[in-house]
Amino acid sequence: MATELKSLNEECGVFGVWNDDQAAQRTYFGLHSLQHRGQEGAGIVVKTDEDRLIGHKGLGLLADVFDRPESIDELQGRSAIGHVRYGTAGSRGIENIQPLLFHYLKEDVALAHNGNLTNAVSMREKLEADGAIFQSNSDTEVLMHLIQRQPQAQFVDRLKASLRQIKGGFAYLILTKDALYAALDPNGFRPLVVGQLESGSYIVASETCALDVVGAKFVRDVQPGELIQIDDSGYHVMQYTTETQLAICSMEYIYFARPDSDIYGVNVHMARQEMGRQVALENPIDADIVVGVPNSSLSAASGVAQQLGVPDEMGLIKNQYSSRTFIQPTQELREQGVKMKLSAVRAVVAGKKVALVDDSIVRGTTSQYIVRMLKAAGAKEVHLLIASPPLKYPCFYGIDIEHTRELMAANYTVEEMRDQIGADSLHFLSLPGLIKAIGLKQDAPNEGLCVAYFSGDYPTALYDYEAGFEAPKTADDHVLAASANQPTTI
Ligand code: SF4
Structure with a gap:
């Protein structure tokens, strides 16, 4: 996304x-x-x-x-x-x-x-x-x-x-x-x-x-x-x-880095594709088409399609020209913000069982809108596959989620999340599946990856955060x- x-x-x-x-x-x-x-x-x-x-x-x-x-x-x-x-x-x-x-x-x-x-x-x-x-x-x-x-x-x-x-x-x-x-x-x-x-x-x-x-x-x-x-x-x-x-941030491979970049010899697109293959291997759902959420989930979607043996279709279009939206205070306006950026392709999804692929779920609100959008466009079923494990713990190393209250998976079970998002099923990649898919193979815990977001197993002491200092303010309340x-x- x-x-x-x-x-x-x-x-x-x-x-x-x-x-x-x-x-x-x-x-x-x-x-x-x-x-x-x-x-x-x-x-x-x-x-x-x-x-x-x-x-x-x-x-x-x-x-x-x-x-x-x-x-x-x-x-x-x-x-x-x-x-x-x-x-x-x-x-x-x-x-x-x-x-x-x-x-x-x-x-x-x-x-x-x-x-x-x-x-x-x-x-x-x-x-x-x-x-x-x-x-x-x-x-x-x-x-x-x-x-x-x-x-x-x-x-x-x-x-x-x-x-x-x-x-x-x-x-x-x-x-x-x-x-x-x-x-x-x-x-x-x-x-x-x-x-x-x-x-x-x-x-x-x-x-x-x-x-x-x-x-x-x-x-x-x-x-x-x-x-x-x-x-x-x-x-x-x-x-x-x-x-x-060594503990390279696994979110770099999942979401942040550009697909054409290589990190420690592993190409980001290939890693994402493998994450898609792996989540589909672990969750062999019944679908007619695969739809990736543009742009960062398209690599994972191609891997899901390969594994499930069904077509990878462009069921969602991203408006390349939409400028940055100021975070809106009301639910209705937030949803309008998503609509400005994404549209469902009715001719592709109508009447289909859709395997919707996204790279991660943070607050879950965007997933909710997208599932609703696909269903409004006529999708028969929407099965959401997330090409990473549930984000349950805050990050203190440079990502702006520093409170578990901001993370949907920290507060709800997978079934509760599925229910709130409105998908017909919801599946996450396992942590071993993620580590295998990235394939860093370094001689270090988790093959050299930081997976603290998923496991709570922080590679370092947390210093000020442990000592109770107020964490820096998080980002999305205001945009200048x-x-x-x-x-x-x-
Ligand atoms: S906690 Fe998560 S986002 Fe932060 S460095 Fe580790 S893997 Fe990356």
Whole structure:
């Protein structure tokens, strides 16, 4: 489902390039391919020939933020980092749009972050008590204040020491006059890859789709606990901690990442197709046609159709041109929002037993509308197959569901869910089926996947969340109009 329908949102996408004659443009195109990871704000910072950092950022889609040719042309420089944001921690003011840029007497530093820190609140309390003044309320800034307080002479040593103090899920890009750094948390929750242009210049990006779009070849996945330094002499891999345990977010494969991306060597489309095959294998329902919910469930639907041996039909159409809908307060208006984006194809579904495939159920309201829509279009039966296990537990590593009250499967049995959704039957993929379908086969618990959303088995301690700190506010109560805050040059 489109993120705006499901209210399940990834935190961010990051892109960086070192020593490229089109650094800002390249970053723009890279970010454009990562737009699915965040639509609330975007920004690019470049290193000028004078070794200072300048940037431009704003609220809204990348194309809205960079809506004048000058906004890119003014970013002259050979190295850049960029960010597209869906904020989970921190409010939605312009000050929270990244990259965050810090001007010091001797040098500038820019930071871009994807993920969520689990000790950000307690760290910030300590830092503020120590005199730190924060310019944003996003947890990203914590790292910068830590770096400034380390005693070591070299920036890279201060960075390593700081990375050891933050907890949770993070993929950071940091730009200085001397280097581009990429750091991944000790569990590798979020994807981060290194690529190389034909010219030899290096790139770091959240997903491999961003490498493809700028014509870079894949070099390697950044590994848990690694700090990569890219500078004029090439790229250097360092380990800032050896206490690592791979736990890639399984929701990246299920829902967030683009189907053409590969994460740890597993293509996202193929993984989703296999999830579809597996859920149909576990639940061999009787159906005439398979219908996937566009767009993120289409890969899984093809797998269901292959397994059931029935046609994969386009029974639902997504309006490609519908803009973002502001979350509406009444049930009726919410339903109107879904209708603006999805329509049932009467000629395809009328009189048919439909196997409806979706990637996940969060609150269940969208599934309810879609089932109702298919039945109104004449479907005889609607059997809902979910290509992932029930989402029962909150995520603290960068996804905006942090309360079980928001998750339908945490509060109802499968039969109660089926009844509320109005489907003739409801089936989920099993957890072993999910792990098998992704097929990561890493020597780690759950083959290297985080499955805490489904099992409650968190790969790390939860720090502030366990200590009872108030979790950052969740997302869908309010959406800022992009026009409320104009793009700014930073
Ligand atoms: S808890 Fe869920 S969404 Fe969060 S990192 Fe783990 S698998 Fe991903």
